[in-house]
Amino acid sequence: MSVGQLKRLGARCGTQIKRLLPPPVFAVLLCALLAGFLCFVPPINGLADNGDFYRVMYTNGIYKLLGTDYHYFDYVTQKFGLMKYYNEYRSVNFSSQPLFVRLAVLLNKLFYSKTVFDIRWMGVVNYAFYLGSIYLLTDALTYPVKRWRNYVIAGLVVLVFGDSSFTLYFNSFFAEPQMLSLTLYAFAAILLLARQRYRRRWPLVLLYVVSSVLLITSKSQNAPLALSLIVVAIGLFFLPRFKAQRVALIGAMLVLLVTGGLTYILIGKEFVDINSYQTFSHGVLTQTDDPSKALAKSGVDQQYALMQNQDYYAKQFATIRANGPYVKHNLLNQVDFGWVVKYYATHLKQFGRLLDLAAADVMITQVKAVGDYVQASGAPPGKQVTFFTLYSQVAGAFFPQKFAFNCLLALALIMVYAVGFYNDLKAGAFEGILRFFLVLGYLTMFIFVPVISIIGDGDADLAKHLFMVPVSIDLIFLLFVSDCLNHRLWHAYRKGGA
Template sequence: MDEAYNKVDSKDMMDHRNKTRDFLKGICLWVYKNVLKPSSLGVIFLFILIIMLLFFNPIIGMGDDGSNAGVLSQSNLYDVEELTPKQSMAFFEKNWGIMQYFNESYSSLSTSQTPFINAAVKLDFGLTRDGVFDLRFYAAIISICYLFASYLLFESVTKGKRTVSAYLIVCLGVFFFGDTAYTAWFNSFYAQGISLFSGIILAITLILMGQKKYNDYFLLVLFFSNAMIFCLLNHQYTILGIFMGILGILLQYVQPRKTFKIICIAGGSLLIVVSIIGFFLMSDNLTSINKLHSMSRGVLMTADNPETALEYFGINPQYSVLTGTNYYEAISPETINSTDMAIDFFNKITPGKIAGYYFGNPGQLYEMMNLAVEASFNIRPSWLGNYEISQGYPPGTQTDFFTGWSYFKANIMPGNFGFIMIWMGIIIGVYVRSFRLGIIARNERNTLEFLGLMTWMFIGIWQLYFSVITTGDTDNTGRLFVFSLTFDLITFVILGKLFFWFGKKLEKTDLKNGVNKFLKRKRNEKSVQGGTAE
């Protein structure tokens, strides 16, 4: 009887061991499939970098240049530290006050950034209830969206493969997009953090749709939702909503299902309508300072004859004295704000007129685009500090931690529009063949990778041009953030393609076997020499 019990116990123990072993195997298999693949590892490294930089001392963020007053008003926040304007630029502020009473400066017209800030404020209040808003709650929300966008980006480039090339390109992606010059924007009220993740998702959904990587409906919802977020971030992006709305309508040809076509047409039409409404309702933020700079630091600065340039706008040639000056050194504030200045100068300047002038003077436009590209490669404005005033760093100090890519772009990469034109030619040359074949074969999916890259390119070039006609060459570093981002995204995708092509070439030439044979021959030679010596 004892033997029977022992046999039963042994059998139970064996069953338990087998179940435990199967359970552990299942965990290991899940980890291998989902955690150890290149895209997941890339996101994990980005997560570690963000946690280190944005949430633990010394906390990294961006100083405030005063342009975020409207954003603060829409979310009922105020400056609790009461820093001077100069200090606000030189130091990052983590804590902000939450208004408890009526907000006199509140504006009912919000941007797509407002819901993200409001969600962060409510989350902070729900957890702490201290009446002070910690900006890291906002950074946490933006970081989650950014990590999700990065995962999709890595998935599109690696195409689910686990080759050496896939791991290398993801490492390059971490080097590019984990750069502190990008992630430091999350700890600020600037719109750059949202434009970062929404800008990535906009085109990456098209590329993934072409690869049949995920469900088409899921990608379609991502495309339209992020297009809406991106276009309503700022007045200058609303025009892009018309372009993306048309693109969304054209996506109906990707698959024949009626439901899919209806979503494409409805989503694209809604995006166009909302963008047009946003264009007329949202403030264009073109102050007299912007108009002055668009002329003095743009049209007049690059003109051979400033007086002749002013005649195009119907402005008195005497205003040519403003050539090359900025708002703070040109003329007195009383003159700038006078009625005569408004009638004789500012009222005659519009973005449309400036665009028309540059269209007739392409040499000046090229010169301004050169300056804009050079400024865009400096991802962080040099005048905005990264540290809190309480941390004891000198005013305006910026971190050097994990800034290799931004340093390379700012100091080594050619910063001129000629380089950008060559770069665009290479991109179009690489992808236009697959696009043409897709059109001929009526296989619209094969055209989506090209369309995704062209979407990024169009958005980037649009921001370059818009910045030139609205502010000249002033304040371009922050304004041209999206161009810098789209340049990096397209470059990253192209390098990914190059890495995989090179990896396949190595496999075809069987270079690995050749190297192994060479090393084996060297070892044999050494062993023979050793035997001879003995």
């Protein structure tokens, strides 16, 4: 066979591979294998209960099975009971998470048991939504270029979002797995609009709005994300032939704003008390040389300095019962949101240290406070999974640990994408414009979520509270790499330039 024939054969094989296994399918298959092995092959992996599961479990008819060992922090619990009769428990928060949990319960009852709930059904629901978001994200990052370099981009998507620190959440009652998928759906929807992937626009606009509403309402702390998602939506006003839909778009933005407001207003009193307490014990009392003196100046009894770094649900002996009437009456009623903001405004050096502490944890996406194995695996209590965690470990170890660096990085990225915004605005294109507002909106999450987390909950459970920070910067990182590889960083896609 001649060299020319070999080249033609190779070209035909390459064309068949691209047709049968395009980059989005390639990414989905790899993520499906990695996450499926982790979550569904016995002995399964997931995240143990840190004390927060009860808020989701009981309101959705799930309870701890009687006569079985239930492990907090150390081991993943696989089997739970399902209530048969009237459920008197009510949710303490306004949340979209029960939609996903009830779907898992329904599937469990249809295909497994009406009395016993297996956490893997929660994993199945999270897994299905996740794979759909991986497909759309990879498609948005690689369309319309048909080059081998797009398999590099697909591989990066797998490396970043196939990381076990993200997929471990699937087998748990945490809201983070839904937040991950919804964030990816919202990001991909705008990017697909920018790149004119489909002839009809309204399904992608609807996907963005629905994903955003569900994301905002998935956790009470996500209420401020409404503002970031509205920033992203501003870019849609620049779409051509979209004037008739602008009234609907304004209405959609108002829906996002109202959703954020309701999510904040409807936070339950118990949840407010927990956050206020941990803001005080894990924030106000930390990163300061003399907490007693700082409290005295702020009008709070110095004895509460003894509560430094104490959790609301203490694992061991606590100096005082956090949920007792004494603390509620004498401390929590005084230390509200306004008091905390005023305190940090007069203690900027301490607040800066706390922000640097948050910056140090920004890329540490694996929850360290709980174990990842079931007891039947024989793993020691609290053991962490290391399977396919290369990206999260490297990012956590080498990402600069200063909040000032995060601000400079955000400013640099805004300037880079502002060039594409200007060039496309001048050229009458809209890809760079939508992309600019997309990056701008997600960068506001990257910068302001740590601020909100410190003010709202101190340094407690930072890996969970900062979850949106690594997700947002990872998405922008993937977008930047794909734009560089496909020569579209400074302008809209040009067929001859890729």
